[in-house]
Amino acid sequence: MAKSSEAVKVVGAWSSPFAMRPLIALKIKSVEYECLEEEIGCKSEFLLKSNPVHKKIPVLIHGDKLVCESLIIVEYIDEVWSSAPSILPSDPYDRAIAKFWAAFVDDKFFPSMKESYIGVGEAKKAGLKQMVDGLALLEDAYVKCSKGKPFFGGNQIGYLDIALGCFLGWLRVIEKSFQMKLLDEAKTPGLLNWAETFCAHPAVKDVMPQTDQLIEVSKLISRLRAASASSPPK
Amino acid sequence: MAEELILLDFWPSMFGIRVRIALAEKGLKYEYRDEDLSNKSPLLLQMNPVHKKIPVLVHNGKPVCESAIIVEYIDEVWHDKSPLLPSDPYQRSQARFWVDFIDKKLYDTGRRTWSTTGEEQEAAKKEFIEILKVLEEQLGDKPFFGGESLGIVDVSLIGYYCWFYSYETLGNFSIGAECPKIIGWVERCSNKESVSKSLPDSKKVFGFVQELRKKYGLV
Numbered sequence: 001m002a003k004s005s006e007a008v009k010v011v012g013a014w015s016s017p018f019a020m021r022p023l024i025a026l027k028i029k030s031v032e033y034e035c036l037e038e039e040i041g042c043k044s045e046f047l048l049k050s051n052p053v054h055k056k057i058p059v060l061i062h063g064d065k066l067v068c069e070s071l072i073i074v075e076y077i078d079e080v081w082s083s084a085p086s087i088l089p090s091d092p093y094d095r096a097i098a099k100f101w102a103a104f105v106d107d108k109f110f111p112s113m114k115e116s117y118i119g120v121g122e123a124k125k126a127g128l129k130q131m132v133d134g135l136a137l138l139e140d141a142y143v144k145c146s147k148g149k150p151f152f153g154g155n156q157i158g159y160l161d162i163a164l165g166c167f168l169g170w171l172r173v174i175e176k177s178f179q180m181k182l183l184d185e186a187k188t189p190g191l192l193n194w195a196e197t198f199c200a201h202p203a204v205k206d207v208m209p210q211t212d213q214l215i216e217v218s219k220l221i222s223r224l225r226a227a228s229a230s231s232p233p234k
Numbered sequence: 235m236a237e238e239l240i241l242l243d244f245w246p247s248m249f250g251i252r253v254r255i256a257l258a259e260k261g262l263k264y265e266y267r268d269e270d271l272s273n274k275s276p277l278l279l280q281m282n283p284v285h286k287k288i289p290v291l292v293h294n295g296k297p298v299c300e301s302a303i304i305v306e307y308i309d310e311v312w313h314d315k316s317p318l319l320p321s322d323p324y325q326r327s328q329a330r331f332w333v334d335f336i337d338k339k340l341y342d343t344g345r346r347t348w349s350t351t352g353e354e355q356e357a358a359k360k361e362f363i364e365i366l367k368v369l370e371e372q373l374g375d376k377p378f379f380g381g382e383s384l385g386i387v388d389v390s391l392i393g394y395y396c397w398f399y400s401y402e403t404l405g406n407f408s409i410g411a412e413c414p415k416i417i418g419w420v421e422r423c424s425n426k427e428s429v430s431k432s433l434p435d436s437k438k439v440f441g442f443v444q445e446l447r448k449k450y451g452l453v
């Protein structure tokens with residue numbers, strides 16, 4: 001089919017959890033793709049042209065079509081390469097639940113992770129609490145969605161596994177930096193096991209960055225942030 | 235088995251309006267329950283414990299939350315009538331992108347046109363018009379964002395129309411003057427029964443906004 005054989009490229013960055021999502025989806029579907037790596041702290045002209053509305057990664061380029069927003073890209077990949085393992089559940093209600101929790105991850109959980117890591121004082125404390133509370137809710141969601149199977153999606157990696165799993169690298173950075181366990185046997189036994197299984201999966205292990213690499217990147221990002229704060233853009 | 239549909243909603247909510255329109259497009263019968271957001275019902279707290287927000291669609295006792303997710307759910311379950319999404323994956327991705335754009339940009343900016351003053355308000359007005367102009371460009375010469383009939387982008391955006399009068403009056407600007415194509419689109423949408431039945435009166439919304447402004451000490 002012509003559609004499936006058109007060239008696929010992903011504009012992303014190895015350290016970006018959002019950019020990881022389409023890569024996992026493409027690997028699940030065994031689709032060959034080319035990575036167009038963006039430099040941290042510097043948006044290329046190509047990216048600005050490919051995503052003029054948000055100017056963000058990831059962008060999927062499929063033939064002459066451009067798709068933006070990581071979860072929308074994942075759903076697009078699932079619909080185009082529909083014969084390979086399914087990423088979204090087939091039942092509409094299960095789909096709605098998967099999308100609900102993915103939206104929770106993006107709208108609540110990720111911002112609390114960010115605040116925990118780069119916030120200061122009261123905001124940092126609030127971020128940490130929100131993140132821990134969020135993990136408790138996600139543990140509950142995992143138990144309900146997985147129904148005893150390894151992934152949120154059941155026996156296979158699904159939409160919600162991808163939506164949450166892409167943050168595991170940065171979660172480990174927070175754990176290491178603050179000498180704390182966010183996923184543990186006592187409070188989140190389901191997610192603890194799931195995290196290991198997810199990261200070891202063939203579709204994930206080559207695109208999940210190492211914790212120490214991310215810690216180096218986070219130092220670079222802080223330096224860039226400090227530099228732009230002291231000399232605001234013209 | 236008879237379908238049981240309950241919509242937990244709040245009459246001026248542009249998010250609740252989306253669900254009302256989607257249900258009407260599919261010709262579905264449902265029980266509408268208006269929530270008092272200062273005193274949320276036990277059912278709402280039980281059905282949406284995570285966010286405690288409307289709208290919530292309760293379908294045969296099972297809750298679906300988040301308006302954009304509810305609209306797609308309705309479209310998938312009752313797929314044989316008035317499809318709100320195209321069948322082509324790329325066009326679906328574009329429709330979803332623009333619904334996401336509306337969700338990320340319009341609510342906060344619109345709110346700032348009536349809840350702020352001075353420079354902040356001027357900036358909000360300018361941004362609001364810019365957002366609508368981006369959407370106008372997407373509409374192009376089509377009658378609806380969904381083409382010949384309503385799609386998820388139309389359903390997601392039209393609920394803001396009943397708030398336009400409030401934004402314009404309190405912000406002292408004219409949306410129609412800057413975005414005539416949007417107004418043309420609004421008129422076409424309003425001719426549809428599913429829309430006209432689902433939108434509250436703009437003056438009634440204005441009254442509600444004035445109450446909010448009093449509550450926030452803005453009046």
